[in-house]
Amino acid sequence: MANEALKQEIQSALRNTTLSRTLGKFCETYPERRLKSYDGVDFEETRDNIRRVKGYAAEHVDEMIEEFTKNCTARGGHVFHAGSTDEAMDYIRKLVKEKGVQTIVKSKSMASEELHMNKVLGEDGVLVQETDLGEFIIALEGNTPVHMVMPALHLNKEQVADLFTDYTKEKNEPIIAEEVKTARKVMREKFTHADMGISGANVAVAETGTVFTMTNEGNGRMVGTLPKIHLYVFGIEKFVKSLSDARYIFKALPRNGTAQRLTAYLSLYTGATEVCLDKETDEKAPKEFYCVILDDPGRREILADETFREVYDCIRCGACLDVCPAFSLLGGHVYGSNVYTGGIGTILSHFLVSEERAEQIQNICLQCGRCKEVCGGGLHIPEMIMKLRERSTRLHPNPTYKFALDAVSDRKLFHSMLRIASVAQPAFMDGAPMMRHLPMFLSGMSEGRSLPKIAQVPFRDVFPTIRQDVPNPKGKIAIFTGCLLDFVYIDTAKAVIKDLNSIGYLVDMPMGQSCCGAPATYMGDVENAVKTAKLNVDAMDAGNYDYIVSACPTCTHQLREYQELLKDDPEYYEKAKELGDKSYDFCKLFHMLGGLADEGDDKEINITYHDSCHLKRSMGVFAEQRELLSHTKGIKITEMKESDVCCGFGGTYSIKFPEVASPILAKKIEHIKETGADMVAVDCPGCMMQISGGLDARDIPMEVKHTAVIIAEKRGLM
């Protein structure tokens, strides 16, 4: 099981009603608001440019440091290049002591959090005041940020009022506008009396020695305007070469971060700007301006690692958090780092904060891929999390998972177990069509959903009895059923064959096939993933067929990934490539081969469609199935809200984290209900199992069918 402490933290987050209300609402409205903010701006082009300019800086990071240092120094700044967090903190401590600094005002700097700056300087007797409203609130609470951009979302206005009352010793009413006024009043006094300001940089430009800070509240401007000493702390990943390069980042950062076209303030400091030294005499002079560049071993490790180097392209916009179904439920505290949260936080925490914590939290990712669509730096976050899982599984294998995956990877053993289960299951079914409760340690699997029964006769035994009447076949297709079509959804496999027969293709089922290996891959078990890949490459013998069809996008995706898994195996690579190149998911292949003319029984049915994560985001198939359905007479499609948001199945995810998967499913069911549709169409048997289980558990009499089945039934093919 997942770490017990993590499980408890997940429960605690789920109990926080303020968090679920505010974060839930924010995340629900975020995609549309974000999209609107990009009106007139090409996001794909922008992020390509971000990758290009940040990629260049990463390749030339030593030059960037040298150039920035030269140019900032030439404009009156002082630059310290720190080779570790300790070195950075030692420099800052000495500077603070030497300048006699007693009070510091700080606007958000994630790098300074990595240094534990507030605590260290606090121990030296220096007061470090967080000035961002959210950061100020959580500092009063003694907590860590729940969100990278909005750190105090877990607290309601009543709790904030209590914290402010304690701090100001005056009664604060739970009225947000008044609380903001209190923050302004409290912080004004801090800004005007501070000896030093500390800022974090969103970008540092090598060619000009310029640092950029983006804020909405104006605290960043105060920190850079009022104190006589101004210190920037930022990591080497903030560099770009030129001022022109920086523009791309600020096109994406506010739009991705808060769905704004630009934040209220964007400030560029190049060296020592003017400051007022004495308000009574109005004496002015250039401020003392310092930059600490954090170049610690963790950052160098990222740059040196081919798989993770693209982490450098992250612009810290937080978009990956805002679209993550798990994050929108849990918030950032379960990610355990006091700096970085969510999907990107999992990766950054591994390199920059704590490998141990990162190992626990990497499993929170559903692998739905939604973050990749919006990532401002174009990072492959799910793939990188998978790589972390692989590393972690290699270092610390979980014996229970290993045992299960070993069994699944042994075709004969696994299939025997399924056949035995099909006999044993009536004990849990009470004559119902689905299992609503499982005993003891399996109970989590049926939390908020019923489970389908395992077929008495698997599809592999049914297949030889199916008559395929195709007089002049155009070609031969091999079906890869995967576990769910072979042992649970027999009718779907039958429908795939009937549909393909109807357009002139014969279908064969190679009997040596087994589980596609996705469970092993998603649990980081490379050994078993490779084992099943080889088994299926041999079994499917792709050279004998025109195409390979699968009606499970996870399986299709996995078949396509075999060539990557076997890239270093000269015996298997070419065969794996042929298998991958010929493999298509049902709708894509059916559509590609011409689909069908407008036919159907013309009986009216209102269908809503749920997009599978793998089909839409890994394979880009979302229009084809809608087209096939809408060309079937009688079908009306009513789109549900967030049709492409994960249903919570996530393969083994719904077993490992039923407490997270269950509310994700509940939301999906709500969206389905809102459409008033008669039926839910899906293309993934995993989603079918999850959604039909969720509907059954709630006594909602709505059918969930695979597109292949709907097409076959409406056209009288089965």
Next chain:
Amino acid sequence: MGAADGLYERFDKNLQAVNGNSWLCSVGEAADVIVKAYKEAGIGDACLVESPLVNEIGVKDALEKAGITVYTDHIRLHSETAKGGICEVQCGIADLGSVLQLGDNIDSRLVAGMSEYYIGIVKLSSIVEDYDAMFDQLCAMKELPSFVGFITGPSRTADIECVSTVGVHGPLKLSIVVIADI
């Protein structure tokens, strides 16, 4: 007019979308506009950063005649208490409703950041079409000023319960006077 057609209208529309507002007026009209705005908002004192354009408009005299106390020196001291703040800004961006401060002058940064009601004054001819045009201008400068600040509406936050609230550490209200070129 050509390319500048509708430039001010777009600037104003985009500024309004971020809770700011603007007026397009001539040098001769500007002082009255500012006085009226401050009177309506109940502003009794203001820090003013003088510049040739500000002086040409005659802001100081007009405000003082209207009974509003004006500070033109010791801005650091007076900005702690004065409710109003006025200075010239160097550029604007029509597609964002943004204005830009370019330069080293600390007083301009103080009034734009610390006042409750900030009024910026910009020439219409200094407003560029969009963000990219502004960056192109910055990139073309021989030397970047030590401070460049984009200001897009009054300060704001959504840090408590995601409720958008205007006016945190910076101005609660922001207006821009756009001076039509003679």
